[in-house]
Amino acid sequence: MTSELLDQRRSRDDLRHRRPLALIATLGGAAAAASTLVVCLAAGILGWFLTDAGSHGEPRDALQVGALGWLMGHGSGITVEGTPVSVVPLGLxxxxxxxxxxxxxxxxxxxSGHGPDADAIADGERDLTVPVAASLLAAGYAVVLTVTHTLAATPATSPSxxxxxxWSILLCLVVGGAGIxxxxxxxxxxxxxxxxxxxxxxxxxxRILLGWFLVAGLVLVAALVVDLDTAVNVMSQLHTDAGDATVFTLLSLSVVPNAIVFSGAYLLGPGFTVGVGTLVSPSAVALGPLPxxxxxxxxxxxxxPPxxxxxxxxxxxxxAFAATMRSQRLAPTARWDEGIIRGLAGGVLAGLLFGLLAAVAGGAVGPGRMTDVGPLVLDTTVYAVTAFGLGGLLGGVLATWLQRRRATQADRAENP
Structure with a gap:
């Protein structure tokens, strides 16, 4: 009896891992899109009630704002009173x-039960389970996005x-595909x-990127704390009530990751712009009128600057040096080539990825001067690759030397 129950359980588990791939992957993509879309729609309704208790406009206007915000999180950009706004709220x-x-x-x-098993894959048998599932995930996501764009877009807002x-296809293939x-x-x-x-x-x-985001975030928080009076004064001049302040805070949170990337570009040296003809860097700060x-x-x-x-x-x-040292402490190696590759390749890759983030963190946020807001992408990428690569190389060399030294001392202790 026990054997029969075990066989039935194994059979159910096998069926659970062999569900229809096309159906599961496509519905998964649609569900991923719909879940975040619903949150944005709810935020639009909430913001509508908080700002004027629903005395102006209609619920569909609030839903349209939420849908447009969701599309902006996918890089669509919008037009506000004839002014293009292309910045991507990276928080969303x-x-x-x-x-x-x-x-x-x-x-x-x-x-997971589809396609060849692990032994067959190891023998070189072709396995298309993940690419096919990721493509269908992207297709389901794209359908929801297209329908949302059709219903929310107007000639006045013109999201792309x-x-x-x-953006959605790249996110599905890279992030969703990795999850699959x-x-x-x-x-x-x-x-x-x-x-x-x-x-x-x-x-x-x-580890380098996580460490760098932590440092850049701490510097951003410290700068805000130092000039907290200025931030409070800005809010007071906007004459916001509790509802307006809540909405404004939520909007600010959606671009906090953008601000952290700006902070990282500043700490690297090249800095960023907050308008045409401006520069914010450790060596020079040139600002104009700001929103x-x-x-x-x-x-x-x-x-x-000081x-x-x-x-x-x-x-x-x-x-980069500290992150590489920690990585090699957790996974030690006594080979020079491995230690150098770990640190140098890891640092260079981190620099390239940060440069990619710098490229998508900026954009137009208003008319006139505010059409150019963002890190200096090329310079930031070069500085990031150089600094992270050099720090990773030094960390890899030092960590390998220390591990070889410990191995030599242990060998001498065992064989005096």
């Missing part, structure tokens, strides 16, 4: 990416369907074919 994009990751893992688990589709690979177990199988040095380089890259936005209170004063700000540019090298 991160929520979308996290949702795709979680649903991708569930889809991967549901379709092409850009939003491109992990959930289906393919990622673990594929990782076995990757050299250890490259796998550890990827781990080093992740009334609380996060801008973190900007340094116009003019020549001499000590130049030393901030040592932070990226130190972060």
């Amino acid at each position: 994009t991160l929520v979308v990416a996290w949702t795709l990751w979680r649903i991708g893992i569930r889809v991967g688990d549901s379709v 369907l092409g850009r939003s589709l491109l 690979a992990v959930g289906s177990g393919r990622a673990a199988i594929w990782a076995a074919f990757v050299p250890v040095a490259l796998r550890e380089a990827a781990v080093t890259c992740r 009334m936005f609380p996060l801008l209170a973190a900007l340094p004063d116009d003019g020549t 001499a000590w700000t130049a030393y901030l540019m040592a932070l990226p090298l130190l972060v």
